[in-house]
Amino acid sequence: MTSVLVDGIGELVTNCPDLPGEAGILAGAALVVDGDRVAWAGPSAAAPGADRRIDVGGRCVVPGFVDSHSHLVFAGDRADEFTARMAGARYDGGGIARTVAATRGASDARLRALLAARIAEMRAQGTGTVEIKSGYGLTVGQEARLLRLAAEVTDETTFLGAHVCPDGVARADYLELVTGPMLDACAPFARWIDVFCEPASPHAFDGDQARAVLSAGRAAGLGLRVHGNQLGPGPGARLAVEFGAASVDHCTYLSPADIDALAGGDTVATLLPGVEFATRSPYPDARALLDAGVRIALATDCNPGTCFTSSMPFVIALAVREMWLTPLEALRAATAGGAAALRRDDVGHLGVGAAARLTVLDAPSYQHLAYRPGVPIARLLDVSG
Numbered sequence: 001m002t003s004v005l006v007d008g009i010g011e012l013v014t015n016c017p018d019l020p021g022e023a024g025i026l027a028g029a030a031l032v033v034d035g036d037r038v039a040w041a042g043p044s045a046a047a048p049g050a051d052r053r054i055d056v057g058g059r060c061v062v063p064g065f066v067d068s069h070s071h072l073v074f075a076g077d078r079a080d081e082f083t084a085r086m087a088g089a090r091y092d093g094g095g096i097a098r099t100v101a102a103t104r105g106a107s108d109a110r111l112r113a114l115l116a117a118r119i120a121e122m123r124a125q126g127t128g129t130v131e132i133k134s135g136y137g138l139t140v141g142q143e144a145r146l147l148r149l150a151a152e153v154t155d156e157t158t159f160l161g162a163h164v165c166p167d168g169v170a171r172a173d174y175l176e177l178v179t180g181p182m183l184d185a186c187a188p189f190a191r192w193i194d195v196f197c198e199p200a201s202p203h204a205f206d207g208d209q210a211r212a213v214l215s216a217g218r219a220a221g222l223g224l225r226v227h228g229n230q231l232g233p234g235p236g237a238r239l240a241v242e243f244g245a246a247s248v249d250h251c252t253y254l255s256p257a258d259i260d261a262l263a264g265g266d267t268v269a270t271l272l273p274g275v276e277f278a279t280r281s282p283y284p285d286a287r288a289l290l291d292a293g294v295r296i297a298l299a300t301d302c303n304p305g306t307c308f309t310s311s312m313p314f315v316i317a318l319a320v321r322e323m324w325l326t327p328l329e330a331l332r333a334a335t336a337g338g339a340a341a342l343r344r345d346d347v348g349h350l351g352v353g354a355a356a357r358l359t360v361l362d363a364p365s366y367q368h369l370a371y372r373p374g375v376p377i378a379r380l381l382d383v384s385g
Helices: 079-086 096-104 108-124 140-150 171-189 207-219 236-243 256-263 273-279 286-291 312-323 327-334 336-341
Strands: 003-013 025-034 037-043 052-055 060-063 065-067 127-133 156-162 192-197 223-228 247-250 268-271 296-298 358-361 378-380
Touching: 065 312, 065 336, 079 273, 096 140, 108 127, 108 140, 108 378, 140 156, 140 171, 156 171, 156 207, 171 207, 192 207, 207 223, 207 236, 223 236, 236 247, 236 256, 256 286, 268 336, 273 312, 286 296, 286 312, 296 312, 296 327, 296 336, 312 327, 327 336
Parallel strands: 003 052, 003 060, 065 127, 127 156, 156 192, 192 223, 223 247, 247 268, 268 296
Antiparallel strands: 003 025, 025 037, 060 358, 358 378
């Protein structure tokens, strides 16, 4: 295997507490990649030799962003819904049916091309790891198809048959399908199962229905995730903790009891501030979560209806400006936090043995991610040669 010395790093954020400084931040640093793994990180003056050298010219290097919540396999456009929300319309989940219709009508080749373009967008903005959900098929064959396509580009695939109940289908019948034949067809292509637990929406699922979905997914050997507490108070967060889910996502409306439950478990609260931006909704209380000791992640929720952005730097900037995170807290949530939400220990940091997914910033410090919103300063560094 070829080794690569990445040198000339003005500021290196490793997220490794065993290295000096907060979050293992080193000035004047270097990093050695051997094959596809980090082999060494430390002061540039002490760097070992390598087969090849890349000089990043004083730029900052951070771990590749870990986007732990996205819906990338879809066709169609819902820009008109965004325009309506900006004029005061309220989101309740009903527009998902429009994307389902467009996605069902798209060929594999069309969906594959759209997916590839979205993945390229993410990588061009520094995302090294991405989770992708199904949920725009809502039939046995269509859900399996979307997961099969997602599995071509990521190991982090999530079965979200319980996204909404399709129009014209009895809810009891649809739940029986999701927890039976649809789960059987989709499990071979999925690592996770998810459910949109949202009693405030007439299209999503209540606590008892979500419990049935999570129980079936766990019995099938899938890891658990929950969409919860997005549109109003509900049981999603506490249900996620009860089941030991890796993550509960959205968390816009949390009660003190919800926060206490999260603090007492190991479920990550994944915050999606791009959704609040695109729906004119209140932002989650990230400070209350952190102050209670809850682990948080940041993700894009890239989807056509409520947040059509693939930019983790934009999400970081929103978290700093609107949710009162410090730039370092936001970066940690977008890297190590996302890794925790996926229960991964090989991404989200740049310690020895980590996957060599490095994001280089055209800036001297990670602070510029929030300081220069909308400016394309982040990109994955290609160390493959």
